Amino acid sequence: SFSGCSEFLDCLQAERSDDPLWVLLFADRHAESVPGVLAAARERGMRLCGGVFPGLIDGSRRVGAGWISNPQPEGTQLAVGSLAGARLEWSSPLPELASTQSSSAMVFVDCLAAGITGFLEVLFDTYGNRIHYAGAGTGFHDLRDAPSVFSESGFVESGALFLLVPRQLTVSVQHGWRRIAGPFIATRTSGNVILEFDWSAAGPFYRSQVEAQDATMCGRPLFPDINAVYPLCIGKEGCEDVMRDPMRIGDAGEIAVLSDVTENSAMYLAHGDVASLIAAARQAVIDCGQPGAVDVAFVSDCYSRALALGEAFGDELAEVSD
Numbered sequence: 001s002f003s004g005c006s007e008f009l010d011c012l013q014a015e016r017s018d019d020p021l022w023v024l025l026f027a028d029r030h031a032e033s034v035p036g037v038l039a040a041a042r043e044r045g046m047r048l049c050g051g052v053f054p055g056l057i058d059g060s061r062r063v064g065a066g067w068i069s070n071p072q073p074e075g076t077q078l079a080v081g082s083l084a085g086a087r088l089e090w091s092s093p094l095p096e097l098a099s100t101q102s103s104s105a106m107v108f109v110d111c112l113a114a115g116i117t118g119f120l121e122v123l124f125d126t127y128g129n130r131i132h133y134a135g136a137g138t139g140f141h142d143l144r145d146a147p148s149v150f151s152e153s154g155f156v157e158s159g160a161l162f163l164l165v166p167r168q169l170t171v172s173v174q175h176g177w178r179r180i181a182g183p184f185i186a187t188r189t190s191g192n193v194i195l196e197f198d199w200s201a202a203g204p205f206y207r208s209q210v211e212a213q214d215a216t217m218c219g220r221p222l223f224p225d226i227n228a229v230y231p232l233c234i235g236k237e238g239c240e241d242v243m244r245d246p247m248r249i250g251d252a253g254e255i256a257v258l259s260d261v262t263e264n265s266a267m268y269l270a271h272g273d274v275a276s277l278i279a280a281a282r283q284a285v286i287d288c289g290q291p292g293a294v295d296v297a298f299v300s301d302c303y304s305r306a307l308a309l310g311e312a313f314g315d316e317l318a319e320v321s322d
Helices: 005-015 030-045 116-130 204-214 222-226 274-287 303-321
Strands: 021-027 047-052 056-058 061-062 065-069 077-084 104-110 133-138 149-151 155-157 159-163 178-187 188-190 191-198 233-234 243-245 245-251 255-257 266-271
Touching: 005 065, 021 030, 030 047, 030 116, 030 155, 047 104, 047 133, 047 159, 061 303, 077 155, 104 116, 104 149, 149 159, 155 159, 178 204, 191 204, 191 303, 204 245, 204 255, 204 266, 222 245, 274 303
Parallel strands: 021 047, 104 133
Antiparallel strands: 021 065, 047 149, 056 061, 077 159, 104 159, 149 155, 178 266, 188 191, 191 255, 233 243, 233 266, 245 255
16 A cells, blocks of 8 residues: 655655656545645656556455556656646657667557547558557546646646656557447537437437346436446447447536547447456457566556456456456
8 A cells, every 4th residue: 555755756766776767546535635746746857657546456356545656667758738728738749769679669548538539640640551550548436627647837727647668578469349329420429429320319329229238227217327338339340349438428418538539420329248348358468478588567447447447457457468
């Protein structure tokens, strides 16, 4: 569990004789302690960045307290952005990509920020497929609207971190969800808000699709009950569909999802069972192949997925860890 700021920083410095850039992933119960840690780190000349999360993965266990500390190799470059007001602003320019060494990107972004898709498009427009990308969305278990990304100077509103790391990265993604209804067209959207499906209010339309599959979902809350079992996905032929978790239905019947949905996207209602989700997670690791000497294995998982799996979430982590 988390102790005082000085003890925490002593623990980090005892791990390394040099002065690396530390990426710190805190369980959200420690969010209030982060500003004090950053202030103490500035006094020591330590460089910290990272985010807070609903839970942490420790091998085959999910834990709700503590932190993960990941020192970055020498030469790692950091860019800090904010998506406040759905407009991306960088505190410094994105780093140049060196042609003489292998590089990869670690990306962390506030899961509730507007304009995440545009942010990712900026990264791809800048670096394209010359590098691989891994990372995670930050946030709180109760979806509170509070900053969850921090840099050396403190929490960043609707924040995003981009780390250009001088090491090779092998990435694999599998989700195991399958289409069970659709397609239906997102006929009107605004960023990460779906206003209409097939010219009907998106919220009631989505609920009717879910209840046609499972009448026991009638009247149940969207989060965390329905969306964890019946997410939406954007159809992608020849590769994994892109998942979009409905998070809330507004007074006008609109659905807010995580990340943007392009207007006129063909979407589906998705569903999965414990076996298909766990099998997909194992396949994701297998698909990484044998990449050679591995320094670090970074695993991120979807919070809605963890809710869907419930007690079986540990089984999925055990498969990945194995």
